[in-house]
Amino acid sequence: MTQTNKLWLRHYPPQVPATLTYPDVPITQFLIDAANDYPNREALVFLGKSMTYRQLMNDVYRFARALRRLGVGQGERVGIMLPNSPQAVIANFASLFVGAIVVQINPLYMRKELLHQLRDSGAETIVCLDQVWPRVQEVKPETDLKRIIVTRLSDYLLFPKNWLYSFKTRFEGQHASIRYDSQTYSFLSLIRNAPSDPMEPTCQSTEDVALLQYTGGTTGLAKGAMLTHRNLVANCCQAEAWLYKTRRDQHYSFVGALPFFHVYGLTAVMNLAMRMAARIILVPKFDLDLVLRLIAKYKPSFFPGAPTMYVGLINHPKISRYDLSSIEACLSGSAPLPLEVQEQFEKISGGVLVEGYGMTETSPVTHSNLLWDRKKSGTIGIPWPDTDARIVDMNTGEILPPGKQGELQVKGPQVMKGYWRRPQETEKVLKDGWLSTGDIARMDEDGYFYIMDRKKDVIIAGGFNIYPREVEDILYEHEAVQEAAVIGIKDDYRGETVKAYVVLKKGKYVTAGELDRFCRGRLAKYKVPRVYEFCNELPKSSVGKVLRRVLSEEEKKKQLPSDYKQDA
Template sequence: MDQKLWHNLYPEDIPHGLDYPETLLHHFLRKTAAEFPDKPAIHFLGKELTFRYLYEAAEKLAGYLQSIGIVKGDRVAVMLPNTPQAVISFYGILMAGGIVVQTNPLYTERELEYQMKDSRAKGIITLDILYPRVTKIKDHTDLQHIIITAIKDFLPFPKDIFYPFIQKKQYGIVVKVQHEGFCHLFTEILKQPKRTLIEYEQNQEEDIALLQYTGGTTGFPKGVMLTHKNLVVNTSMCTAWLYRYRRGEEIVLGVIPFFHVYGVTTILILAVMQAYKMVLLPKFDVKTTLKTIHKQRPTLFPGAPTIYIGLLNDPDVQKYDLSSIDSCLCGSAPLPLEVQEKFEKTTGGKLVEGYGLTEASPITHVNFLWDHPQVKGSIGVPLPDTDAAIFSLETGEILPPGEMGEMAVKGPQVMKGYWERADETKQTFKDGWLLTGDLGYMDQQGYFYMVDRKKDMIIAGGFNVYPREIEEVLYEHPAVKEAVVAGVPDPYRGETVKAYIVLKEGSNVTEAELNEFSRKNLAAYKVPRKYEFRLELPKTAVGKILRRALVEEENRHGNQEKD
């Protein structure tokens, strides 16, 4: 597509193309620490760490990793929540010449073993309470070293004294390990003198910085190879989009987990690159998040719809001052319009929807934060140097505006490929375009709209039904807190539409009332034939509702009934 319609929409402050720093990710930490040595880099549950401390700690960890045999290209897993240790580990591994493998702390032994085997990670940095899980799978993998830390290690006094008692009450275990053999204590590593680092020759464009596994909601998770350049470029694109923000002056709220690439780019890298303070929370808790915003005054708040919904539905939300929030970039799942409007009214800030995927580091499209209103239902326009197109599902040709097909993207943030999966990498690209697996269209102005996942489209009685459209309607009902729609087997229609509903606290609505509401707003073939009320919905750690988990559950029940 030679003519990029969306460029006509760009404000003067956003260039169509950017000049990117030709440097490695960890060099940004060195640069920022030299420029802002005493500026707070991290606030964590009452404790603050400066950029100087962050750089020196990462440097110590890097030297230690090299001393135990980590060489260029070795994979080291980070299995931590959002903590100072997670930031130190990320940059320390890169300084040592290693590749970071972000690992979800909620993984079961089976999931963890799969990822460690697939990545062939040589080391892992994890929490004390997760240590037993790691030791059970260690001998089945290439893991040689386990570095242990604890939440209390970076808590201020007296929280560091009391936390172990809280942890024991919450998890029922106390883990004590010694700094010996294959076990290494994070606190002991940081007490050691700085070592002289081996400076490997590295290529920004070719060398992998991050092995980020896809969610694996269908099939086995794949390791996405993201280079230093991929991540530097995508973060630079975000910086260009945030053109009113000033280097060294912003505060970013780190709720989105770092084991999701969205959190890596919009918090972990962006904050270091631009000298913003990261306010980290180890998990999303509504009350803690509200209190943190009230006290720490963050200006940038990357999140997911379920996070914003959770905050808005707290009965005490009006008691907190959320007015510091200037901008929120919403990703990971579609943003219901009602949520966006209510959140903007509550905070006075802007909440805009964007779009991305792990394979693109992850951001490709965003709505404008300033100088343009949010376009209803749109995921926005492509970022600078990013191309996007809609491919026909029938002919494979690029479609004109207004026609729906599969979304595809091109740009310097697109992955190198899947780790040791050349065939799957080849299948994901078409003539240099990354096929996203998402259905959408572009309007006459250049705004893009994601209709649904290709694999989530429901074919009911011969009609194509898109769950997102129905979900948008259900979210408009005043009693509905969360909604997800899926196709379930139906003997007559092949598939039929089922809605899973979580109600707001204190609200009540019947299936008949929801059905009547839906019929007023949807064509008859789109109206859910079944409703199921639940206390909660299955979600990923980043807050994305797992539609496929509900479908699989439905299929299991169907098979059991046949038996």
């Protein structure tokens, strides 16, 4: 097989071209076009307050001019440490307008993570929430930070919600008394004191880096993937082509529950909504009750999410009271989507839920199942337009035929420029435009791709390769299991053995022995978990991806495991 044998193209609907024409513009142009074409459309809804595209554009211009007055210019890095909110959208696009490189930072990061990201990026400016300001202030002397811009969630709430929010944070001891000085500024004051006159975005080339998106750091310190304006524009246009039934003259709504500080939420919600002149229903923190109320009230069409979000919704005790019928399409990413979850969510909502695949390094999406045509459950679908994919032998690099397992490599206009200030790391994964993903996969005769697991997560027990996802999928089939995660633990005889962490559905009960018998009827003996641990929740990333590495680290700390063990 060669890279030109794109078996998947025969499954493309007539409306989806294999190759697209990408506008040679910075990502900011999507917002400009939406504001020019639909100035009175709602762009954002935030806890009851709405904002039109004209209002959003004006605030972006104001904040961009404020940044320029402060000395922020071409190529400088601006950290954005905010939850989903109008300020997060404004800060992102305003930073890009002045030619800066955005560095998205998780607001939950503590000292070590925050310090690494600020130092590595060399950010001189950061926009943060008042609640995290003390953390930023603490690490500031050890970084290049010159400007701290602080905002409160209440800054964009209507009365009396803004007053009630401020009172609540004070009462709960979360309110920070900000000390404004020559290096600490109020976001709201900067907005109010700057003109809203239009300005041209400062972008020398669409090959300029727009975003430094840090990886999860699962194999060491997090690395900054350099995503260019062209990368972000391309992935957005690919997503729009995949949603071929949509029309820009219609006003769609997106559930904005995926965090924008993660590239999945930034592309699949923020940037795509700007491209489609759609409305984003902002969710600052994923809360099941809040999300259900927002869906019932605003009737969104699209809900990009992570499997844990859908798991939570379908298991909500009051789900039958809410109308989810407005949802037309959902793309699930960041983690494997169990078939049972897909089927239950589609039954409840009446919409389509499909699994996709991507990486921080690919802006992020490369594959997904078709939304309104043929889809294969258990697969990540097929590559998007202009995206090539192949399976190679992990040792020799030889391109493998359909049906064979190996490492997935991808190539396309959404693939990153490289890792920030890490040429050697870049050379390891990026050669001749092909990105080595580190994921073990196979392609079938139809051109559909299956992710078996992360290369580093493979469990080798007695010489056999065991893929955690395969075991997890079986556990999800049990009626009592809500979530499951599988890792390898040390075993004196087999080298490694399988351990399963299980979260049960509310009101359900199952023993380790019952799960063992359930698995033995569906898996080869060597794949069956030998150890089970029941827990209330699993450690997850900001987008709901189960963190197996955290479970592995916790396991290593244990001296004597006290879990139930099955005999071999």
